[in-house]
Amino acid sequence: MTVASDGGVPSGPAAGSSSGLVKRFGRALPALPGLAVLLFLFLVPMAIMFVFSFWRTNNDFVVVPEWNLGNYARFFVEGTYLRTFIKTLIMAGLVTVAALAIGLPFAYFLVRYTGKLTQRVILLAVIVPFWTSYLVRVYAWQAILGEHGALNQILQAIGVIKVPLDIFNYDDPGVFVVLTYIYFPFALLALYASLEKFDFTQLNAAQDLGARPDQAFRHILLPQIRAGIITACIFVFIPILGEFLTPTLVGGAQSSLIANLVLNFLRNDQFAEGAALAIIIAAFVTAIMIVFRKSFRVEDVVTSG
């Protein structure tokens, strides 16, 4: 329920006067450091990037203020960009589906069938990898999936394969596995948070009223954890649109995702072109968020209280 309250502060005629202004400033004071960070570390760089995206990189690799739409046109004209972008969406989509497919049954099992202590221990185990650097974890996967990695050695040792497999090595399946590993915890935590609030007696009630277990799941559980599922999707799908390290380290030359192309521009000092591509991605993400925001609101109304 959204109950608007002013925190008990009387909003009388004094609100417009000078003493009212002082009061308001006093209330806003704790928010100022945050606003400063947002302004100088996010909005200002974003604005610079936005302006750069309409400028041009000259032959000396200097961004010059010559307004044009060429940087954007390139995205739609040269096939590589659109192809890579679509491939990135497919990769992000597959990883999201995989993270949900693993995370939902797991979170359900945790919440319904294990005690609070077990839940805490397992959730801690899920979070612990974040204490190690991202880079180290991806390198570790290289040691598992690589040509002479643990996976191939085990498979060879037990005689399943003769020659080392290379599907997980410097190719998309390897990127998929590593991205799923990295983003699964985010999905799990989001799903856990929404499942934890669910009263499982409702599933008994649904079955009592004649619903098959699958109907009880669809009509009763799913609508009530939809917010958690959407959060999980956002936590997984959107960061993958900015993933460049895993494709670089685990994937091969063909495994580039869209963020790798941005990185390539920046490495080549083509800041204007890079900025335009980054803006396209950002615009796309914003569009997704707006779409999901709508479903968020509906759920907020329904699940509150």
Add this chain to the structure above:
Amino acid sequence: MVTNQPWPGRPADSDLAEPVPAIELRHATKRYGEAVALDDVSMVIQPGEFFCLLGPSGCGKTTTLNLIGGFIPLTSGDLLIEGHTVNDLPPHKRNVNTVFQSYALFPHMTVAENVAFGLRMEKLSKADIAQRTREYLELVGLSGLAGRLPAQMSGGQQQRVALARALAKRPAVLLLDEPLGALDLKLRKQMQTELARIHRQVGTTFVFVTHDQEEALSMATQIAIMSNGTVLQQGSPREVYDRPANRFVADFVGDTNFLAGTVRRDGGQAVFDVGSAVVDVQGDAEAGPATLMIRPEFLALRQGDATDGPRGLTARVVNVAFLGNHTRITVSTAAGEMVVVRPHGTRDSTADTQRELGEEVCVWWRTENAALIRE
């Protein structure tokens, strides 16, 4: 007007000498590993009863309810609903519905949608669903609140939604798992009357689980008192109150005075030795150690030196508590303390209720109002 639908496949009552029981348990046992939750219980619940499973927590009453609802499987024995064995039938295929302790309303659905859910699962037509939803919301007095969400309602109203939702399925048996437990005292009393009315109106068999003996006595037509996974006694509220099968039942249902002693034959007459005193008991009692049980309201007081009426025990008044409609007098006898309850407002009890502390009295009762319990 709500009518109870005949359950398909149910033999007409006229074909049989006795009606088919709504619920029958035959040697029902439920074990959780080593722990026995229900121990070889056989029980018959007749159609149309308001049947109360009464007992302290952990006695097996909720286990019994969950077994009937189909939420847990039997370890051994049989469960019959309207004459059909349903041991392995999943909950959604059983013709019983449950009002859960926490109500378990669906928070994302309106009141009407909650009531309609079970009917939707039955694939009834839209018109039937709407009609029946209206009918049952009216039955529980919530017609005006069909569009509310459960979170916007009070506990008592949520309780009514849960009731309407379960009854709308027109089950053979309605199971109620301590549904009044979460309500405050005044609301609980109100709902007790309300439940009794609804039971009379729909005629469905109600099986009600509670640990509150007053609730059981006031609503039930039959009570089964349970302890440690077994049924100690089954009978009408008056039967279990007036003729408790054992000390546990006597103690759990209502307040009771217990006197430990020995029955002795004195000529043709049975008498009861309690400490140094002797009182009369009903003539056919067998000799041997026993416990005499007398409800506080059957005890009366008279002057210590008076000799009229049956033999009593010499006592001293140790506490007098005036409670409005009655007075509780605690007296100390050679056989221990006894509680005497005298109603307010009748002339012959006035003398009883105005006893002085420390006063020497004689506490007595009519022999037919005392029950002998063998351990």
